[in-house]
Amino acid sequence: MKNKKLTKKIILTIAVCAVLAASIGAVAYFSSRNKTSTTASNQVTNNNTKTNSGNAASGTGNATVSNMALKITEKDNETTYDTADSTLIDLADTTGPVKITEAGTYIVTGKTDDGMIIIEVDPENDDVHLILRDATINSASSAAIYVKSADEVYITLEGENILGNGGKYEAIDENDIDSVIYAKDDLTINGSGSLSIDAAVGHAIVCKDDMVITGGTYNITAETDAINTNDSLAITNGTFNITAGDDAIHTDGILQIDNGTFEITAAEGLEGTYITINDGTFNINASDDGINAAQKVEDYLATLIVNGGNIKITMGAGDTDGIDSNGDIYINGGTIDITGQSTVDYDGTAVKNGGTLIINGVETDTIPNQFMGGPGGMQGGPNGGMDGNNFPGGDFDPNNLPADFDPENMPSDFDPNNMPSDFDPNNMPGNMPGNMPGNGNRPDRGADGKTDDSESVYNDEKTKF
Template sequence: MKNKKLQNFVLPMACTLFLFACSKDGGNNSQNSNTSSFSDINVSEYISENINYDEEDFVTNWEEEDPIYITLAGNEISYDESAAVMTSGSTVTIRSGGVYVLKGNLDDGQIVVDAPDTGKVQLVLNGVDINNSKSSAIFIKEAEDTVITVAEGTENHVSDGKTYTEDDGSGEPNAAIFSKDDLTINGTGILEVDGNYDNGIGSKDDLRIMGGTIKVTAVDDAILGRDLVAIKNGTFDINAGGDGIKSTNTNEEKGMIAIENGTFSITSGTDGIQAESSLYIAEGTFHLTSGGGSPETIEVNQEMMGGQPWGDSEAEETEAADTASTKGLKANVDIAIGGGKFELDTLDDAIHSDANIIIMNGEFSILTGDDGVHAENELLIANGSIHVNKSYEGIEGKTVIINDGDISVVTADDGINVSDGSSASVGPGEGMEMESAGNALLTINGGNVYVDAGGDGLDANGSIVITGGTTIVSGPTDAGNGALDYDGTLNISGGTLITSGSSGMAQTTSDTSEQNSIMMTYSETQKAGTLIHLEDSDGNTIATIKPEKDYQTVVISTPEIVKNNTYVLYSGGSSTKVESNGISTLNYEKGEKIVEFIVADTVTYVNESGISEAPTNNMGRPGSNDGQGQRGTPPTGNFDGGQGRGSTGSSSQ
């Protein structure tokens, strides 16, 4: 096997690093670092610069390479007797470098490459059907470099048996195509692999796939590379009892998956694409179903608030460790996505990293039984279209930064959740815990963000910063949650924020904000679909919104809300155009005038009688948090304040 030069490439993410190290060059060991800015990462260029290929990885022509032809006919094998080929029964062993063209059917046999230090071995599959009932059908035992070329215009089938009687004592080989050294698959033909024993295609070192149509069915993992899986292009149809595509080396400088392009249809019993270290995707089309897909209904743990367990957390962690992982895109270190189209239907998290996630662009349609996008540490969304259409929680991380994009989440529990576990109990009470603010931070700098939450809409075990964009929160309807839930501060300096939901845990923006806000609390719950319209005294529209759920509290913050100006709030009426996030953009027909008021403070509290004091929610905290958040057992009883429209008397000030 050729020597390798190890290179480290760092992708900074706030105070943490993406670590990237993959090469395929001969030479002495060396280390180089390459840094780029947090918001200026071209994932495609990054992969192409740092995943190195040898010239032979691209070579698919073979007719002019003085090839050795091997013809398979049942259990009979014919070839040029002068070639470095040995046969024993129906086993073909290739002993030297060169180009070997295989054609025909091998009913119960094996192709073995055992050619140490003799140059590249290129196996050309030129229309083969190779089956082995006792071990791998193709076994690269030892070679400096092996390339399997799937010949243009051919269909090829490789399969193993359900039980192995031959291995080297270490449980290997364990795949229909198995390599102990580096393996490259190229060509434009069709390769169909049945891994009836364990895995489909497996390499103990690097696995590179350059193109072709690859169809894999496997009892366990379909495509497996220990140190690296690098896919340049291709069409993949994968059905796996375990993971679809997987790397296994726990060394953070290895165990990577890098995908530059391709079309992927993956149905997996566990994870769809799982990198033991980091996962990089530049482009591609991905249809992933993991663990049978998302459940029809998602049960919400009523003992969970703000992402913090109220039960036995140690028992819950043990239970989670014993449960098979059924995620869509998963990495134990980092995930970087430059673009592509993703349809993810998963039992567990759709996109999950034990460290950091960066999404530069892409189109995402997500159905999941748990989180849509989950980073244990940092999460950056620079752009893209991300639609989490079903989830337990939508977007989660210790730090979440949204710079741009079209983002919507529909959740059974919290919509966007930031938590770092740093909150501390500051005062026990009967059925209630007081918590100081943690260090988690949600930052929204731009884009269109829509949250339809069954639990808290924007939930921060720490603080929230909004500098731009349009953020709309619809829900929750129960008084045990709030459209906004933060323990530190919510400072807004730009953009539009509109929330509607229950009043029991309602909060608004902090009075330290640069941008003004109003918080309207109705005496009774308003019906879903009842328009909310705010305009200034000259009749200029500030905001018109059509909530999809019942609501009792509304928060509106826009740059057009100016101190010492007069505003009028209307309820009901109609609009000829309502956007998907509930914003009305055309021809509002006025409903009932509810209240007229003057904005005198950074946060103005309003009810149907006019200016009011800051309301106190069910947890004893005011609508604008003072930095000492409180969490406790949700109150019992009728949380929504009754049903139907309440008194709508108006006053002016």
């Protein structure tokens, strides 16, 4: 985040001109001196910038978690404004892109079939509050809303708003625009209205800095990611109906969800380096990872913390994980219900301090690790393990069968008294073929993650970011 200076520019000039640009056509320039004539008088107040500080969660005993909580400011939640001191932009009266060049509050309404809003103000000092009031913005070849530069941009949703792209992104400057909303600087979206985005190509929302969502209803269809941020993403509330070809919600850094309702169908549901879920209702249908704490940045260890919420994850067939962490997992509360072939996979530590964990319909007090046993089950060992179907995976002694063993219920061609001549009860099932479920045939690995013959046991395709 950028530090705000003590003073702000208060230059309020009107600059309306037509400029021909080779790739974007005529541009209408707006400053905050254009006023509406309405009489409502709800005043926006300034506040401090967001900072990464506070407590996230911690395990018990030796399990500790760094302080990574994101701070939400009053301004992130502020949806009121002084309409008499605002600029009205009626898209029906514009042709081509509309460019905002001064700080202030702008009310956008109406419809354009081929236009865009460009915000280009002082990136160190100027904030823009953009009110979308029943606005429809379609861009044939670029973003519907493009934040080229600003200190902070706040978008408030009123009524039903629709944004879209015509199926291609043509370069208009040095930035690689690839989304319907594209923000180079900090972005907050709030309000009680709705936002529908159809990203026929690319992403729906991209923020190259920090992003906050505190309310609204989002109906998003995206070819790749629905929401993608570089630094951090905090969601305090909202309703999200997302269908995405890649990630539904993605950030390279910190992802913090305090509440909300999420209906997600995507390759990956949630992805970030450091993920904290404090509350919310989630129904995630994924074909890759339901929740993925991936080591995208080196500032902190990949971590998933669940403090609350109701999380249901349903995985597709194949090499998929309900929860995948390149680092640690801490479950302190809430309910997590995972259905899939591979439910949990982590490379670090997993601690369950509270909450409810349900794996394929069975509640468990421990967090399993799919990686330990490969596809199908947990690692076997000298004292036995469990395979993917909860059958014994360790040593088996046919001379020490359970008291309730009934040979009459065995397969007709099975005779425990007529075992093969080379059968050795002291040498099974660790020497069974590697494709048998839960056979425990896992090579010993040192602290460096390598086997005795110095071959890494990690699958590069599985663990790459």
